[in-house]
Amino acid sequence: MCSGTLFDYAAYIVMQIQSLSVLNFRNLSTLKLEQLNEFTAIVGPNGSGKTSFLESIYYLSRGRSLRTHLSHQMIEHHADALCIHATLSDSDGAQYTIGIERRVTGQVRLRRNGEVCDSFSEITALLPVLLIDTDSHRVFASGPKERRARLDWGGFYHFNDFAQCWRHYKRALIQRNSALKAKQQDVMHWDALLVESGLKLDQYRKQYLKRLEAVFRPIWANIAKGLPCVEFQYVQGWDVSDSFDQALKLSRLGDQSVGFTRVGPHRADVLCEVDGHSAFHVLSQGQQKLMAYALSLAQGALLQTDRQIESIYLVDDLTAELDRQRSSDVISTLVESGMQVFLTCIQPEVINESFATVFHPKVVDLSEYLGCVST
Numbered sequence: 282m283c284s285g286t287l288f289d290y291a292a293y294i295v296m297q298i299q300s301l302s303v304l305n306f307r308n309l310s311t312l313k314l315e316q317l318n319e320f321t322a323i324v325g326p327n328g329s330g331k332t333s334f335l336e337s338i339y340y341l342s343r344g345r346s347l348r349t350h351l352s353h354q355m356i357e358h359h360a361d362a363l364c365i366h367a368t369l370s371d372s373d374g375a376q377y378t379i380g381i382e383r384r385v386t387g388q389v390r391l392r393r394n395g396e397v398c399d400s401f402s403e404i405t406a407l408l409p410v411l412l413i414d415t416d417s418h419r420v421f422a423s424g425p426k427e428r429r430a431r432l433d434w435g436g437f438y439h440f441n442d443f444a445q446c447w448r449h450y451k452r453a454l455i456q457r458n459s460a461l462k463a464k465q466q467d468v469m470h471w472d473a474l475l476v477e478s479g480l481k482l483d484q485y486r487k488q489y490l491k492r493l494e495a496v497f498r499p500i501w502a503n504i505a506k507g508l509p510c511v512e513f514q515y516v517q518g519w520d521v522s523d524s525f526d527q528a529l530k531l532s533r534l535g536d537q538s539v540g541f542t543r544v545g546p547h548r549a550d551v552l553c554e555v556d557g558h559s560a561f562h563v564l565s566q567g568q569q570k571l572m573a574y575a576l577s578l579a580q581g582a583l584l585q586t587d588r589q590i591e592s593i594y595l596v597d598d599l600t601a602e603l604d605r606q607r608s609s610d611v612i613s614t615l616v617e618s619g620m621q622v623f624l625t626c627i628q629p630e631v632i633n634e635s636f637a638t639v640f641h642p643k644v645v646d647l648s649e650y651l652g653c654v655s656t
Contacts, residue, residue, distance in 0.1 A: 305360035325647030331625040414597035417573035425550040518548035556566035591619035
């Protein structure tokens with residue numbers, strides 16, 4: 282049985298990356314950076330590995346790539362495996378190590394403090410990462426699956442048993458779909474398990490989105506001055522006039538004919554609206570990107586406020602996407618949050634000249650590491 286509340290304490294520790302070692306990831310043959318601080322600017326010419334650097338942190342946290350579902354494409358050509366290791370420190374100065382090794386054969390080995398991990402959730406719990414890049418807005422325009430994933434990322438950190446509920450629901454859904462395809466008579470058994478975990482999952486998502494929208498509004502007002510308000514609406518995945526149990530019963534015959542479950546939290550969506558119309562029809566592409574940036578900022582702020590967990594922001598080429606004032610507003614919000622930020626830029630002058638009065642970051646010039654980058 283799933284249980285938990287929004288403000289239950291979870292044994293997560295506020296972490297920052299102190300050092301990062303990357304081997305055979307994308308075009309990064311070997312790279313080791315130490316004494317990383319709260320705000321690190323990654324600079325260098327095109328092809329120097331700036332985005333790959335950010336992606337290595339993202340991959341270490343989430344176990345998947347930003348750009349491909351094919352694991353072998355992340356491993357440098359001719360290499361047998363990729364390795365990424367990081368040293369983390371908490372607010373008390375205690376250090377922790379995490380790492381991943383993926384071989385071309387598909388074998389994956391995870392380590393936390395030198396011990397083998399059974400699942401990525403053990404790494405993810407220590408390393409909450411939020412991405413702000415040129416494709417961030419596509420997450421919201423691409424389809425319900427990606428929009429649900431945004432909610433579920435927050436749910437994982439906000440609710441102690443969210444991951445367990447999600448796994449139970451997914452397992453029951455797979456079994457129900459198998460029973461439907463095989464025309465078996467035990468579909469109702471899986472209905473009960475779907476309802477038990479699915480209702481809790483649905484409630485968690487609704488609670489999280491309500492809190493997220495409240496945090497999003499002032500951030501949006503600050504970085505999107507002059508633009509209309511954006512509102513979010515959760516669509517639960519079945520007719521609101523029916524209970525989930527009733528919806529499953531009503532759809533059973535149709536589900537059997539198609540061989541899969543057509544209602545439930547796995548069919549949920551999040552609508553982004555401006556004055557009752559889809560934000561994707563009202564806002565320009567640049568404004569949609571700004572909306573995506575604001576939502577990432579809000580997710581980090583909510584996690585910090587409600588759970589005392591600090592996210593790590595990965596910001597890719599922000600200054601190429603926004604004008605100077607909006608870029609400055611986004612960066613100011615990041616700096617004021619006190620969370621760790623890794624930001625890429627082609628030239629260090631853009632950082633030094635545009636934002637010297639806003640922050641004084643550690644600057645890592647990847648052109649000095651060109652020997653580590655394959656061409």
